[in-house]
Amino acid sequence: MITEELFRADSYLKECEATVESINDKGGIVLDRSVFYPTGGGQPGDSGVLVRGDGTEIAIITTVKGDGDENVVHVPAEGSALPAPGDTVTARIDWDRRYKHMRMHTGLHLMCAVVPHGVTGGKIGADKSSLDFDIGDATLDKDAITEGINKLVADDHTVGARWITDEELDSNPDLVRTMSVSPPRGSGKVRLLDIPEVDLQPCGGTHLAQTGEVGRVRVSKIENKGKRNRRVNIVFDE
Numbered sequence: 001m002i003t004e005e006l007f008r009a010d011s012y013l014k015e016c017e018a019t020v021e022s023i024n025d026k027g028g029i030v031l032d033r034s035v036f037y038p039t040g041g042g043q044p045g046d047s048g049v050l051v052r053g054d055g056t057e058i059a060i061i062t063t064v065k066g067d068g069d070e071n072v073v074h075v076p077a078e079g080s081a082l083p084a085p086g087d088t089v090t091a092r093i094d095w096d097r098r099y100k101h102m103r104m105h106t107g108l109h110l111m112c113a114v115v116p117h118g119v120t121g122g123k124i125g126a127d128k129s130s131l132d133f134d135i136g137d138a139t140l141d142k143d144a145i146t147e148g149i150n151k152l153v154a155d156d157h158t159v160g161a162r163w164i165t166d167e168e169l170d171s172n173p174d175l176v177r178t179m180s181v182s183p184p185r186g187s188g189k190v191r192l193l194d195i196p197e198v199d200l201q202p203c204g205g206t207h208l209a210q211t212g213e214v215g216r217v218r219v220s221k222i223e224n225k226g227k228r229n230r231r232v233n234i235v236f237d238e
């Protein structure tokens, strides 16, 4: 069952009405549509609640991709009474947590624009996030990166998205830098995150509308991860 991913078109949706399609063999809840982002591309899956018609709530501790074509699986807290296929629910994410993920995720795109090296990995958290770079023989300056990111935050650039075909992506390999958030392929088109003149790359994650919403951040630590590799960590600085 392929769930309609409402968060891809509008990452600011906090809830939606949905119908329960199935309970999978691991006890995960599959809906026909959802605002819950499943763990992927270094970004944690959303937590929240599914509210039944009678007002009772099923706590969702995380969201993951399932087996086969299950793209969004809501994982209920242990011991939850599960809904039945056909039930309608209100699916509501923990917005405070998700919004921090969006701010961090968008902040990492800005880091990507500031640090001119290939990205080999990344991790997003509500309080701390990081990107790994293959810097070769270069060196990195903590304060310069902090300043560079905060300049792009203060300039309040518009964050957009556009779509290209798989063929266009294949003929522009430079687009894939990347935050290693490979957007889903196979549908024939790929979503690009587009912060004009700042960053352009395929990304299926949840972004802010403006870079100003990231708020001030600070490079807290640059870790050595081998001869050529560095992990650059950021935290909110407010």
Ligand SMILES: [Zn+2]
Pocket: 105, 109, 179, 181, 193, 203, 204, 205, 206, 207
């Ligand atoms: Zn992204």
